[in-house]
Amino acid sequence: MIRMFHVFKTFPNKIHALWDVNIHIKKGEFVFLVGPTGAGKTTFLKLIYRGMLPSKGQVIVDGVNLARLKTSLVPYLRREIGVVFQDFKLLYDRNVFENVAFSLRVVGTKNAIIRQEVNNILNIIGLYHKKNTNPHLLSGGEQQKLCIARAVVSHPLILLTDEPTGNLDPETSWDIMKLLFKINIWGTTVIMASHDKLMVDKAQKRVVRIERGEVASDTQKGIYS
Amino acid sequence: MLRNMFFYIKEAFLSTKKNGIMSFATIISLTATLIIVGMFLLISLNINLFLNEIESQLVAIAYLKDDISEEDINKLVQDTSELQGVKDVRYISKEEAFQRLREDLSEHEDMLAGIPENPLPASIEILVTETDFLEEIAFQLNQYKGIEEVNYGGQLTKNLILVFDFVRNTGLAIISLLIFISVLIMVSVIKISVHSRHEEIEIMSLVGATSWFIRWPFIIEGFLKGLFSSFLAVIVLIKGYLYYMEKIRIILPFLNISSDQIILIRIAVIIILSGVFIGIFGSMISLRKIRYEEL
Ligand SMILES: Nc1ncnc2c1ncn2[C@@H]1O[C@H](COP(=O)(O)OP(=O)(O)O)[C@@H](O)[C@H]1O
Numbered sequence: 001m002i003r004m005f006h007v008f009k010t011f012p013n014k015i016h017a018l019w020d021v022n023i024h025i026k027k028g029e030f031v032f033l034v035g036p037t038g039a040g041k042t043t044f045l046k047l048i049y050r051g052m053l054p055s056k057g058q059v060i061v062d063g064v065n066l067a068r069l070k071t072s073l074v075p076y077l078r079r080e081i082g083v084v085f086q087d088f089k090l091l092y093d094r095n096v097f098e099n100v101a102f103s104l105r106v107v108g109t110k111n112a113i114i115r116q117e118v119n120n121i122l123n124i125i126g127l128y129h130k131k132n133t134n135p136h137l138l139s140g141g142e143q144q145k146l147c148i149a150r151a152v153v154s155h156p157l158i159l160l161t162d163e164p165t166g167n168l169d170p171e172t173s174w175d176i177m178k179l180l181f182k183i184n185i186w187g188t189t190v191i192m193a194s195h196d197k198l199m200v201d202k203a204q205k206r207v208v209r210i211e212r213g214e215v216a217s218d219t220q221k222g223i224y225s
Numbered sequence: 226m227l228r229n230m231f232f233y234i235k236e237a238f239l240s241t242k243k244n245g246i247m248s249f250a251t252i253i254s255l256t257a258t259l260i261i262v263g264m265f266l267l268i269s270l271n272i273n274l275f276l277n278e279i280e281s282q283l284v285a286i287a288y289l290k291d292d293i294s295e296e297d298i299n300k301l302v303q304d305t306s307e308l309q310g311v312k313d314v315r316y317i318s319k320e321e322a323f324q325r326l327r328e329d330l331s332e333h334e335d336m337l338a339g340i341p342e343n344p345l346p347a348s349i350e351i352l353v354t355e356t357d358f359l360e361e362i363a364f365q366l367n368q369y370k371g372i373e374e375v376n377y378g379g380q381l382t383k384n385l386i387l388v389f390d391f392v393r394n395t396g397l398a399i400i401s402l403l404i405f406i407s408v409l410i411m412v413s414v415i416k417i418s419v420h421s422r423h424e425e426i427e428i429m430s431l432v433g434a435t436s437w438f439i440r441w442p443f444i445i446e447g448f449l450k451g452l453f454s455s456f457l458a459v460i461v462l463i464k465g466y467l468y469y470m471e472k473i474r475i476i477l478p479f480l481n482i483s484s485d486q487i488i489l490i491r492i493a494v495i496i497i498l499s500g501v502f503i504g505i506f507g508s509m510i511s512l513r514k515i516r517y518e519e520l
């Protein structure tokens with residue numbers, strides 16, 4: 001599903017965020033991307049949805065070489081990839097329902113289907129009863145779930161989440177983890193950047209460790225370090 | 226698609242609301258520009274009417290003495306039509322001259338009351354092919370005994386055309402500048418509105434909206450502002466024009482001022498199209514490129 005060949009990313013300020021990364025993530029896998037702050041995790045995720053292009057090397061997603069993908073086709077790549085950001089990026093000028101519906105509206109989905117899909121996912125994340133609430137009235141955990149709902153409501157092939165449990169207590173964090181596992185079991189390939197040792201150790205999934213932009217280790221059923 | 230159209234229009238209104246003061250300022254400045262454009266169009270329309278009128282009067286008029294014989298008149302007409310540059314020669318009798326005056330003043334009959342007898346002389350009108358010939362023709366005609374006086378408006382006409390051309394060109398330059406400034410204002414307002422909505426735009430691009438889908442709400446925003454401004458401008462212009470034209474007509478009844486509805490409607494259409502064009506064009510250039518990637 002995702003392959004990287006000798007991927008380098010150097011920013012204009014000469015910072016090397018990624019250095020010779022090679023990786024293969026199969027369809028349906030659940031992968032933790034761990035490493036200290038500044039290791040290059042967010043950069044790694046951005047390369048997958050073409051939020052950035054690598055300085056060198058190839059990124060291939062679902063058989064498509066992203067460097068060769070025409071700009072006009074980037075939207076269609078993005079429809080196959082759900083992204084949950086470190087900073088939620090919710091829209092606080094509309095309610096919970098509309099935040100989730102937004103990602104269906106902008107791809108021209110029919111209203112009836114939007115209603116059905118959004119209500120369905122809100123039920124799954126347990127926020128159906130708050131669908132008319134403004135997201136700034138939700139707790140941190142609820143907002144995180146809302147972001148996940150928005151990312152998966154269109155049934156993407158891949159879900160990328162950037163430190164979704166970063167600022168949450170362990171109980172809420174595990175709640176989020178269970179939600180992600182559920183999405184993974186439906187068939188979505190999930191990559192989760194994290195430095196939440198507790199969650200990573202508890203989950204027993206594949207762990208890719210990045211240090212100073214390089215893949216330092218890659219273990220099945222791994223632990224944080 | 227209709228469904229998408231609803232989304233665009235809703236987002237366009239959301240954005241206008243979010244930038245209330247800026248939106249208001251854009252509409253005011255665009256309206257002002259369009260009013261000036263319209264004023265220019267109306268003035269230049271009337272200049273054109275006036276020029277057409279005097280250009281159809283590329284004539285010299287030779288006023289005849291009252292005691293001239295019919296024979297002499299015939300000879301005069303014959304001789305004149307053989308001069309270089311003469312297109313047509315027409316004899317206007319005293320009665321015909323008076324009749325014409327009466328028609329010209331038909332709405333102001335009272336001005337003729339109290340004139341005891343026909344004071345106008347008979348004349349011959351000489352229509353020329355070009356103003357350049359007028360001087361020579363006038364010189365030739367002045368040799369005849371039966372002619373009282375020769376009048377021609379050649380130099381005056383030439384000067385008027387020059388002055389009006391100058392007015393028109395300066396006006397055109399000022400209008401171009403104003404339209405340019407309006408577009409700039411529109412561009413910066415849309416840019417501010419784009420910026421105030423960068424979160425929506427970012428999320429749109431991240432969940433797979435095409436660049437046109439992202440642009441449409443802003444194009445509609447520009448379109449609506451342009452449309453609204455031009456309607457305001459048209460109302461102010463037409464009302465103002467009709468009001469002042471009435472006044473001018475009373476003061477200067479001889480001036481031929483157009484109040485032709487077709488022409489006014491045409492000018493209204495031009496104003497509306499310009500407003501809409503400025504609105505859409507402004508949005509387009511502030512959204513030339515939707516960025517999907519960071520560097
Ligand atoms: N847009 C950018 N311009 C310059 N440097 C950047 C940019 N984004 C990230 N970096 C740098 O690249 C390195 C990796 O960043 P990042 O991928 O965000 O790490 P992580 O997500 O693991 O904390 C850091 O040193 C960071 O400062």
Ligand SMILES: [Mg+2]
Nearest residue numbers: 041042086162
């Ligand atoms: Mg990060």
